Amino acid sequence: MVEMELKYRVLNALSQTDGYVSGGEMAARFNVSRTLVWKAVNQLRRDGHAISTVNKLGYRLEIQTDIINPHVIEDYLEKSFATQKQKPTFRIESLDEIDSTNEYLKRLANAGTGEIAVAVADRQTQGKGRNGKSFFSPSGCGLYISMLLRPRFDAREALFLTAAASVAGARAADEARRFFDDGAPLPETETKIKWVNDLYLDGKKICGILTEGCVDVESKGLSYAVVGAGFNVYPPTEGFPDAIKGIAGTIFPRKPDKPIRSLLAARFVSSMTEYYLSLPDRSFMESYKSKSCVTGRKIAFSRDGRSFAATAIAIDDECRLAVKTEDGKETLLDCGEISITEIK
Incomplete structure (x- = not known):
């Protein structure tokens, strides 16, 4: 050992x-x-x-501390899937520091590691967001977690992995908040999803999801997919950088004397595995729609180099965002960034 x-x-x-x-x-x-x-x-x-x-x-x-403990995660997962005839197997690695949990698992995938591998880190030195953006990943206050999957479906289905991870992340955050109890109860606020891959709580971003994959040229399917989530669990000691402090929030307002990050990681992996193993059923889509903080709101988006103002109408069964522009035309967005004037 x-x-x-x-x-x-x-x-x-x-x-x-x-x-x-x-x-x-x-x-x-x-x-x-x-x-x-x-x-x-x-x-x-x-x-x-x-x-x-x-x-x-x-x-x-003497005092419970919030170190990320892979054995707490393993114990929770073993109990979660105890009644299943074919139990999923997990390879869980806890890292004090890594460049990026997504990059780490991509290296393992290219070396032949099978599913389901999980990498969880206390700190990332090169945390990644969508479109090449960096993701602020300090130590001691966040949870940076990625899952390596070997899906057996078309690469176009990858969008649903992001949707599934968004619901899994929201579910994990809400369940962890119910576990939090230090004598000052937290407001009963539900985590919301900003299409397509961000989680918001009380109008602030608490988590970003990033899905990356490698396509098999012959089969046109995914050779592997890596789904990563970066959670802001507690406020950083020195605060958020100026560039994001206006939009960044945390799941908890303060740090408890409990191993809350291990619990958060375990519940995210448990829910994500549940959705992944039944991905074609898309059982998470109703939750994805109902948890949206976008539907019915004024938004802005870009297409072909042009900017548009619109109203978000609905999210369809293909995870596309239906919008109506100011000229009354309706269109579907299947990817890309949107901005909202006010998030509730």
Whole structure:
């Protein structure tokens, strides 16, 4: 067992009890020596975890901290799919820092890694958004997560992966907010979807979705797809950069003493896997439509180098946005950026 994996297993064991866990008990459970358990505890302390030691009793986690723990994610997923006859298998990698979780999984895909691989990071040095835009990805306050999928359908279906991820992300954010309880209840506000791939809460962007794929030239299908989501979980210590502070929001107004990011990651992966395995059914589309913060609002969009003002009418079953321009003409948008004067 590699030291990084053992560290997370020890943290998971300590997180599941308010009492002490002996080094011998963990050594036996994980089939390692007590010395390796001791080293793992010291590494956790260096990471900022308050762990006390009492002779003959063992170790205790004094304060829950929000490290992203892959074993918490694995445990949740195992319970989520426990009743299925054919359970999906997951490869989950937790990274302290990476250039981009999407780029990381694309490298794994090109090396032959199968589905379903998940990469989750505390920080990205080159976080990506749509159209080559950068995505602000500081440490300790966000969740940057990507899933490698090997879909067996036409590349045109990739748009529905983005829609599915948007619903999965909104669902995960809302469920995590219900779990949050530090004595000051949060407003019961629902996460909304801005067509086609952004999540908004209280008028602020809390998450962006980016789907990338590699097309098999012979089959015209996707060789693989990588679906990434970047969540703003808590406010950054130094605030958001000037360029985005007017539109950027967070899922939570403050940081609790709970492993909330692991829960958020687990619920996103669980929902996204559920939708992915039944993608042709498009069971998520009704939620995608009902959660829209665009329908009925004034928008602006660009086409063929020209800018248009319009009203968003509806989202159809093909995930296209139906709009009516100022001259009364109706048209369908199947991709691209739109802007809204005010998001509610």
